Amino acid sequence: MSTEPVVPAPSSGWETVIGLEVHCELRTQTKLFCGCxxxxxxxxxxxxxxxxxxxxxxxxxxxxxxxxxxxxIGAALHSTVQAxxxxxxxxxxxxxxxxxxxxxxxxxxxxGGWLTLPGGRRIGIVxxxxxxxxxxxxxxxxxxxxxxxxxxxxxxxxxxxxxxxIVSAPDMRSADExxxxxxxxxxxxxxxxxxxxxxxxxxLRVDANVSVRPAGSEEFGTRCEIKNMNSLxxxxxxxxxxxxxxxxxxxxxxxxSQETRHWDEGAGRTASMRSKEEAYDYRYFPEPDxxxxxxxxxxxxxxxxxxxxxPSERRERIAExxxxxxxxxAVVTVVRLGLDDLVEAVGAQGADTKSVGxxxxxxxxxxxxxxxxxxxxxxxxxxxxxxxxxxKLVRMESSGQLTSAQARTVLKSMLxxxxxxxxxxxxLGFEAMESGGLEAIVDDVIAAHPEEWARYSEGEDKLAxxxxxxxxxxxxxxxxxxxxxxxxxxxx
Numbered sequence: 001m002s003t004e005p006v007v008p009a010p011s012s013g014w015e016t017v018i019g020l021e022v023h024c025e026l027r028t029q030t031k032l033f034c035g036c037x038x039x040x041x042x043x044x045x046x047x048x049x050x051x052x053x054x055x056x057x058x059x060x061x062x063x064x065x066x067x068x069x070x071x072x073i074g075a076a077l078h079s080t081v082q083a084x085x086x087x088x089x090x091x092x093x094x095x096x097x098x099x100x101x102x103x104x105x106x107x108x109x110x111x112g113g114w115l116t117l118p119g120g121r122r123i124g125i126v127x128x129x130x131x132x133x134x135x136x137x138x139x140x141x142x143x144x145x146x147x148x149x150x151x152x153x154x155x156x157x158x159x160x161x162x163x164x165x166i167v168s169a170p171d172m173r174s175a176d177e178x179x180x181x182x183x184x185x186x187x188x189x190x191x192x193x194x195x196x197x198x199x200x201x202x203x204l205r206v207d208a209n210v211s212v213r214p215a216g217s218e219e220f221g222t223r224c225e226i227k228n229m230n231s232l233x234x235x236x237x238x239x240x241x242x243x244x245x246x247x248x249x250x251x252x253x254x255x256x257s258q259e260t261r262h263w264d265e266g267a268g269r270t271a272s273m274r275s276k277e278e279a280y281d282y283r284y285f286p287e288p289d290x291x292x293x294x295x296x297x298x299x300x301x302x303x304x305x306x307x308x309x310x311p312s313e314r315r316e317r318i319a320e321x322x323x324x325x326x327x328x329x330a331v332v333t334v335v336r337l338g339l340d341d342l343v344e345a346v347g348a349q350g351a352d353t354k355s356v357g358x359x360x361x362x363x364x365x366x367x368x369x370x371x372x373x374x375x376x377x378x379x380x381x382x383x384x385x386x387x388x389x390x391x392k393l394v395r396m397e398s399s400g401q402l403t404s405a406q407a408r409t410v411l412k413s414m415l416x417x418x419x420x421x422x423x424x425x426x427x428l429g430f431e432a433m434e435s436g437g438l439e440a441i442v443d444d445v446i447a448a449h450p451e452e453w454a455r456y457s458e459g460e461d462k463l464a465x466x467x468x469x470x471x472x473x474x475x476x477x478x479x480x481x482x483x484x485x486x487x488x489x490x491x492x
Contacts, residue, residue: 014212016243017220018178019170021207022185023163024195025133026069032132032162033060033102040201044155052160054098059289066162067109067293068303069194070130073164074110075304076192077125083294084109084129086287094154095135103131103165105284109293110164115188116312117180119327124169130293135159136202158202164194170209170220175239179232182206187311187336199230206235210242212250221246222256226270228263238263242270311335318343337382345387346394385415393421403480406430431478438471438479442487445470457492464488 028038034051050058074081087105108129114122136158141150166185172178186197186204197204206229211221226242229235246256261270309317312326314335319326321343334343393414397407402425410424425431445467446453456463464485471484 013215014243014247015215015217016173016175016239017170017211017213017223018172018174018239019209019223020168020172020178020181021209021225022166022168022182023133023205023207024073024166024189024197025203026066026162026164026194027196028063028065028069028162030063031160032063032066032130033160036160038161039157040203042157044153044157047157048159052097053156060102060287062290062293063162066130067295069162069192070109070128070164071295071300071303072192072307073166073189073194074113074128075300075307076188076310077110077113077115077128077166079110079113079125079128081110081295081300083107083292085292086130086290087284088287089131089282089284091282093134093137094152095137095156095159097135097156097159101132101134102287102290104129105279107292115181115184117177117184118312118315118332119180121177123171123177123181126167126169128164128166131163131165133158133161133163170211175236175243178208178239179236182232182235184311191308191310199232202230205230208235208239208242210239210246211256212243212246222258224256224258224270225260226263227260227273228265230265234263234265237265237268238270241268245270314340321346339382341387342382342385342390346391382415384418386418389414389419389421396421396425400480400483401425402430403478404482406478438475438483439487441471441474441479442467442484442491445474446488446491456488 026038030036031038031047031052034049036047036049036052039047051060071081073079084104084107086102088100089103089105090100092099108127110125110128113125113128115125116122135154135156138153138155139149140153141148168181172181182204186199189195189204190197195203199205208226208229209223210226211223213219213221224242224246226238229238242261249256257275259275260273262273263270315326315331318324318331318334318340319328322331324331334340390411393402393407393410396402396410397404402410406425406428409428410421410430413419413424413428414421449467449470452463452466456467467488468481468484471479472481
């Protein structure tokens with residue numbers, strides 16, 4: 001069992017600067033330049049051919065579906081989709097069968113762009129270009145690192161799988177923002193249909209460029225690239241560790257070296273791998289076996305028109321329908337779980353979805369979030385919930401037929417077994433209290449606790465919970481607690 005290193009909090013005199021490179025495997029049937037299957041989990045070295053093994057005399061042929069997916073990604077990220085060309089990026093690793101990678105260099109298919117985080121922050125996109133993936137090397141023995149291994153095994157099934165590399169601007173300022181960016185980008189990629197976004201299968205891989213600079217400075221510090229982060233949790237931990245490491249190094253009189261560092265999940269720290277390469281190290285030159293990619297404008301326009309709404313658009317729509325902020329936890333939860341149509345069903349049937357400050361707590365988005373929490377371990381229940389029945393339940397709560405607590409109980413029953421909310425409520429013995437009956441009970445509770453009422457009347461607001469508890473007990477949970485609270489305030 002490894003010992004987690006103690007990482008001090010960054011000094012307030014420093015600012016973190018983060019840019020991310022996200023490699024997204026595309027969901028094509030075949031590889032980028034050959035007809036081999038693009039399939040995860042196959043027997044090693046079974047999906048290979050002379051092209052993806054780089055054998056002499058073999059020639060690449062570009063996969064049209066990969067180009068379409070790249071355009072879909074560019075359109076979703078507000079990038080400029082443009083004519084592009086492939087280059088050879090030369091470097092010599094065992095998992096590169098050709099000893100070079102076919103990639104895009106100075107003329108990428110997607111230039112510029114941005115995405116918007118749930119909180120409203122816009123993160124810039126520098127480029128999103130096409131390239132082929134490498135093979136996979138497994139180091140056997142020791143700790144799984146090459147310098148500790150007794151031998152290494154290479155699987156070329158992944159070599160040649162189509163990738164889009166999405167390079168962000170250095171706009172992120174914390175590990176939390178970096179995680180939020182990857183989470184949002186993954187949702188966008190899945191929405192386009194270009195990727196399944198599975199980090200655990202390597203479909204989405206993240207490299208982080210991290211540097212620090214004095215607070216208020218406009219100049220960037222020396223950056224380090226961090227690799228081997230296979231989850232959002234790993235990304236956050238790696239960034240936090242690297243920020244603290246760089247600050248400690250600078251404050252102790254040292255100098256940050258530009259290098260590539262490996263994130264060790266078990267040890268909870270980064271370690272130096274190699275000096276950071278520059279473009280000239282790769283000796284780029286145009287790929288002589290491929291012509292430039294210049295998709296017709298009509299094709300690009302049809303691809304853009306076919307895109308579904310992206311997560312940020314969906315949040316704005318749910319916010320408009322529910323009256324909640326687009327970045328609120330409820331709205332974000334609805335969109336993340338794909339339960340938009342529950343809210344839309346409520347709106348379509350005329351329920352009051354904007355009564356945030358009114359008598360009803362049954363705002364549709366809040367109800368959906370509550371449902372999501374109820375079925376955190378079984379989201380299929382919410383996915384299969386009858387939309388018209390859900391809308392009916394929200395109307396029953398907003399009209400006062402059910403209290404919030406009663407509606408939660410009915411909703412739980414609907415998630416477990418379906419059914420009509422009116423029938424379920426009747427079977428549970430739920431019925432609305434007449435307003436006059438509630439007023440009488442509130443008055444009785446006040447009369448029974450004169451000392452507490454005097455303190456509440458003089459401004460001791462925390463005693464409101466005391467009175468509401470007694471009202472709830474006296475009505476056996478049938479009281480609308482918001483109405484009870486309003487009655488208490490009116491009697492002060």
